[in-house]
Amino acid sequence: MGKVSELYHQYVAQGRIGADAAQQAILPQLDRVIAELAALPPPAKPRSGWRGLFGGGQAGPVTGARGLYLWGGVGRGKSMLMDLLAACSPVPTRRVHFHEFMQEIQMRLEAARKRGDQDIVRPVALEVAAQVRLLCFDEMQITDIADAMIVGRLFQVLFEQGVTVVTTSNRAPEDLYKNGLNRQLFLPFIALIGERLEVVCLDSATDHRQGRDPGGQVWFVPADAVAHAALDAIWNDLTGGALPERGEIRMNSRSFALDALSGRVGRAEFWALCGQPLGAADYLELARRVDALLMDGVPRLGMSNYNEAKRFVTLIDALYEARVRLFASAADEPEQLYNEGEGSFEFERTASRLREMQDAAWGNKG
Ligand SMILES: Nc1ncnc2c1ncn2[C@@H]1O[C@H](COP(=O)(O)OP(=O)(O)OP(=O)(O)O)[C@@H](O)[C@H]1O
Numbered sequence: 001m002g003k004v005s006e007l008y009h010q011y012v013a014q015g016r017i018g019a020d021a022a023q024q025a026i027l028p029q030l031d032r033v034i035a036e037l038a039a040l041p042p043p044a045k046p047r048s049g050w051r052g053l054f055g056g057g058q059a060g061p062v063t064g065a066r067g068l069y070l071w072g073g074v075g076r077g078k079s080m081l082m083d084l085l086a087a088c089s090p091v092p093t094r095r096v097h098f099h100e101f102m103q104e105i106q107m108r109l110e111a112a113r114k115r116g117d118q119d120i121v122r123p124v125a126l127e128v129a130a131q132v133r134l135l136c137f138d139e140m141q142i143t144d145i146a147d148a149m150i151v152g153r154l155f156q157v158l159f160e161q162g163v164t165v166v167t168t169s170n171r172a173p174e175d176l177y178k179n180g181l182n183r184q185l186f187l188p189f190i191a192l193i194g195e196r197l198e199v200v201c202l203d204s205a206t207d208h209r210q211g212r213d214p215g216g217q218v219w220f221v222p223a224d225a226v227a228h229a230a231l232d233a234i235w236n237d238l239t240g241g242a243l244p245e246r247g248e249i250r251m252n253s254r255s256f257a258l259d260a261l262s263g264r265v266g267r268a269e270f271w272a273l274c275g276q277p278l279g280a281a282d283y284l285e286l287a288r289r290v291d292a293l294l295m296d297g298v299p300r301l302g303m304s305n306y307n308e309a310k311r312f313v314t315l316i317d318a319l320y321e322a323r324v325r326l327f328a329s330a331a332d333e334p335e336q337l338y339n340e341g342e343g344s345f346e347f348e349r350t351a352s353r354l355r356e357m358q359d360a361a362w363g364n365k366g
């Protein structure tokens with residue numbers, strides 16, 4: 001616990017990070033959230049006995065601190081700052097990747113639906129609110145209609161329950177779910193964000209993922225026979241020469257196959273992973289299951305293979321979050337893979353991450 005700014009300056013003094021003026025400029029906002037959280041009254045204990053039963057023991061309205069919506073370009077340090085904030089939090093806190101959180105919510109909603117609840121989102125939101133006072137969402141991005149519909153109601157109940165929300169995003173709130181289907185239904189959520197969260201732009205000039213110490217080669221261009229052989233050699237090295245036998249990634253009621261799986265090392269063609277209808281849940285499971293992934297034949301991406309490209313973005317987010325090591329053969333360098341058309345904005349984050357994942361210090365989960 002303590003101030004975020006103190007922790008930040010401690011990290012700078014220890015040489016763990018460099019001083020970044022734009023990051024420092026928003027530290028007072030992070031300190032403010034912590035101070036407000038520290039000043040909140042302790043949560044009222046649920047009353048037992050008849051007063052609780054008949055609602056006579058209802059506490060007054062609960063309020064949280066005013067949260068943050070931290071947005072800006074890739075690699076600027078939003079997630080890092082949010083992690084510092086979470087580390088300083090004086091209240092029960094959960095830091096979670098937005099994709100993963102929505103996955104969990106979808107599962108809980110399924111249970112509520114089976115119970116036949118009327119307002120299915122409310123009980124699920126109450127369950128979440130009962131466990132935490134501060135929710136830190138990394139990378140809020142709304143790409144499908146199902147999430148867009150749920151998230152507004154969910155946040156409404158979380159705020160009503162006094163949960164403080166801090167979130168990072170690459171987009172300004174008004175650009176969330178941009179051009180999405182039935183976007184007008186999503187607008188009240190954008191208004192709610194503006195009302196309940198302080199919107200802060202991290203306007204740094206530096207993508208901290210660039211210019212790092214490159215480790216051994218992990219990204220092979222072009223995806224030819226030489227690259228294939230290089231990945232074969234990496235496979236042998238990582239698995240101790242295991243036979244490349246097919247392996248299943250299983251989850252709940254479904255599964256998908258990798259061309260090869262040995263221990264916690266997997267290998268698959270780009271098309272096997274991104275050319276079939278797999279989604280965030282599948283990639284999160286894959287990321288949990290392997291420490292290293294070898295991927296053959298990442299093509300140039302764009303409008304002609306838009307769906308595959310979108311899946312690739314989701315896959316890299318999942319691998320990055322779980323710190324999986326990625327070795328790939330590809331048509332070009334990350335920054336040149338997806339240069340124009342819809343989706344190239346989202347791809348900037350992917351390219352920035354692929355760079356960081358080439359870093360010598362990029363390790364697996366250890
Ligand atoms: N001031 C800094 N000095 C050195 N490294 C930093 C600094 N700020 C952030 N980093 C590092 O740069 C990398 C990118 O930072 P971070 O993941 O927080 O960026 P981000 O803004 O969340 O990017 P994205 O939009 O892609 O999620 C991380 O490894 C982080 O630890």
Ligand SMILES: [Mg+2]
Binds near residue numbers: 080
């Ligand atoms: Mg981030």
